[in-house]
Amino acid sequence: MRAPKAASESTKALQQSFKQKLNFDDNQSFEDARRGFIATLAPMSIEHDKGGRLVYDLEALSFLEEDAPDTVNPSLWRMSQLNAQHHGLYEVVDGIYQIRSFDIANMTLIKGNTGWIIVDPLTSSETSRAGLELANRELGERPVIAIIHTHSHADHFAGVLGVITAEQAASGEVPVIAPRDFVDESLAENILAGNVMGRRATYMYGNLLKPSPTGFVSTGLGAALSMGTTGF
Secondary structure, three states: OOOOOOOOHHHHHHHHHHHHHOOOOOOHHHHHHHOOEEEOOOOOEEEOOOOOOEEEEHHHHHHHHOOOOOOOOHHHHHHHHHHHOOOEEEEEEOOEEEEEOOOOOOEEEEEOOOOEEEEOOOOOHHHHHHHHHHHHHHHOOOOEEEEEOOOOOHHHOOOHHHOOOHHHHHHOOOOEEOOOOHHHHHHHHHHHOHHHHHHHHHHHHOOOOOEOOOOEOOOOOOOOOOOOOOOO
């Protein structure tokens, strides 16, 4: 892979021009992102179940604490700060909580009468499990009593085996609620079109680039995509 280049003069001019179009003194989004915060992991690094490597590591994005460099669109830099610097367990409203920036998507936990109803259990078992463990630590131990998959994108369901077992799902002990034709859509997207989707994601997110101001900054959509154990 070629070494990254410094920003050209034309790139610098475009970045500065873009910066004038938006009000970067407005910090309301940062205040909103902090609202409801309860706790997080420190360091924000999650190891693979088999050991030997990290599946998710926001510590690698610590450079985002600096001002936007000439190599990154200032709006993307700001969005990356919002995503990467605000992570952990949050209260949305009474009885509804979210695990944010433990993966590219968020995992929602609804406090039911007898346990947790989990909505969208992330991409990897390692990240969803870490999120559930954090919630149980801070809010009290509760069993998972239901799973809700909102749609067939893998970042919203592939971490399900981190919060329940395949046996719990198969036996009906833990109901799994999903849209009609969810299985067909998931297989079509992630198996039949899996290679194409994977290549597209690599271009779209830049997840093979080394985290740096001249490499991977964030996915834009979220802080980063976990690279762990997936299931269905």
